Every structure is written in structure tokens, then in C-alpha cells.
Amino acid sequence: MNAAAITSAPQEILLAEPRGFCAGVDRAIEIVERALQKFGAPIYVRHEIVHNTYVVNDLKAKGAIFIEALDDVPAGSTLIFSAHGVSRAVQEEAAARGFQIFDATCPLVSKVHVEVAKLHKEGYEFIMIGHKGHPEVEGTMGQLESGIHLVEDVADVARVQPAQTELLAVVTQTTLSVDDAADIAAAIKLRFPNARQPKQQDICYATQNRQDAVKVMSPQVDVLIVVGSPTSSNSNRLAELARKLGTESYMVDSADELQARWFEGRQRVGLTAGASAPEILVRQVIDRIKALGAVSVRKMAGIEETVKFPLPKGLKLID
Secondary structure, three states, X not given: OOXXXXXXXXXXXXXXXXXXXXXXXXXXXXXXXXXXXXXXXXXXXXXXXXXXXXXXXHHHHHOEEEEOOHHHOOOOOEEEEOOOOOOHHHHHHHHHOOOEEEEOOOHHHHHHHHHHHHHHHOOXXXXXXOOOOOHHHHXXXXXXXXXXXXXXXXXXXXXXXXXXXXXXXXXXXXXXXXXXXXXXXXXXXXXXXXXXXXXXXXXXXXXXXXXXXXXXXXXXXXXXXXXXXXXXXXXXHHHHXXXXXXOEEEEEOOHHHOOHHHHOOOOEEEEEEOOOOOHHHHHHHHHXXXXXXXXXXXXXXXXXXXOOOOOOOOOXXXX
């Protein structure tokens, strides 16, 4: 690269396709917005509805109150469970308190919960691949009182001590790195050859598609920007994946976090967004990179997502 190029501003922004909102996030946000329109503020939401600062602040401004403990919800209130899902204990406590409840759990997370309940009745124990402390993991593990063991990496697999190994099933958090999860699943299969794998991969279609797009994009760009909040698992995985592929990558919650030095000598900038990041933030990032000198924006070819999930009953605005 010549000296002129080293100091030059970016010339092109390459946009990943698909990027941003998935069907589960769309549905979860719509549930909160419809509840606010139908029942009025405040509407209580257990945990951030999705892991994005902009979305949460927007809904707060409209009258949503985000809580972690059900003690913070007044009697007679409307309560929404976040897209990440909740444990059976939370479900039961909320029902016992008599709240009007709408469940915004992503249907792909609910599918994992249903599978855990079904196989548990058949006597299975579980190994769950996921990140400790993530609300989705807490919700899935909380479907059972015991018999579900968390592994975060290959090393954890050697430490798992199930009570029996004849009936053992593997489940995963839906927002993991596809490649990392495959490595851990292979280690589980090596140690527990009879362990039942998910019929269909638990990692959701949107997570897979966004990671596949980053794999295609990374070799074509000099730096990759991921729009997503620090708490967003799937957004973090996109930035990690690019780095593993040898591409410099940064994750930003908003355009304000972009730093001019990231783009010095970078001719082509890749841009994607996690499944909980709205397109308005992507547009603001594009504007900021253009202000730094980028002159063109090109959209990559990619999978068009057509998945749509139905809303819970009781949220039609006109009954």
C-alpha cells in the first residue's frame, strides 16, 4: 500500500445482508408497543425487552418500565416477559401475583424450552451450551429444578458430571457463535457418544445468517463495524468472528462511538448490525463514516429473511 493510501479516508462502505432486526426482535418490540397503545402506560417489562440501548430507551420514553424483580411490579399491572425467556419460577410467581401477562419470548427460544420439558419427562438430563448469566440461559436452565448442566467452552465439557449418561441431551443458547458451538458439541459427542443432539440446530436462523454474511464480508473489507449493544450476545459474536477471520473489528452502540483513527488507511469498511439493533442506528453510522470521507455505499448480496412470528392473543388494537 502506498503512502497516499495509508493516510487516505475510507472510500466505500459495504453493507452486510442480512443485518439488524430478526423476526423475534420485531415481535417483542411490537408486543410492548401494542400493549402501551391498548392498555396505556405504564407497561412493565421483565428485563430489557431486547439487548439494545436505543430500543430500550425509546420504549421507556413511551411508558415502558423495565424491571428485574417482580416485587417492583404493582398489583394489577400488565407485565411482559422479554424476548430472552424466563424460568418456570418467574412464570409461576407472575401468574400467582395475578398480573396480566404477555410473553414476548422468541418462539425459537420457546422451542428449546418445550424440548427440554418434553425430554425431561422421558428421563433426560441436559448439557446446555451457553454463556453463564445470560438471561436466555437462565430462562432455559430455569425450566428444570435440576439436571441441566451449563458448558461455556470445550474445557467445561470435561468437568460435567451428569447423574447418568444413558439419557443425555444437548441444547444451546440461540445466539452463540455457530463455529464455537459446533466445537463444543463435538467435544460433548466425544465424551458422551450417546448424547442426543438437537433435531434442528438450536442456534437461530438470524444468528446463523448474520454470521455467514460476516464470513463472506470479512475478506473483502479492511475493517468491520458491528452495530450492537455490549449486552447483545449475537452482536458480540459478529465482532469476534471477524477478528478470528483476521479482520479488524469494532462494536458500537451508536455512531457517537466511532473513532476516526479506525478508518485511517482503510479503503473499504464493512458494516453489519446485530439482531437487536435497529436500522436507524446503521443509517447514522453510515452518515458518520461518510463524514469521514466515504463516498459510496454498496449492499452485499445475501439471504432475504421472510420469517414472521404471530403476536400473542389479546393484543389486537381493535377487538
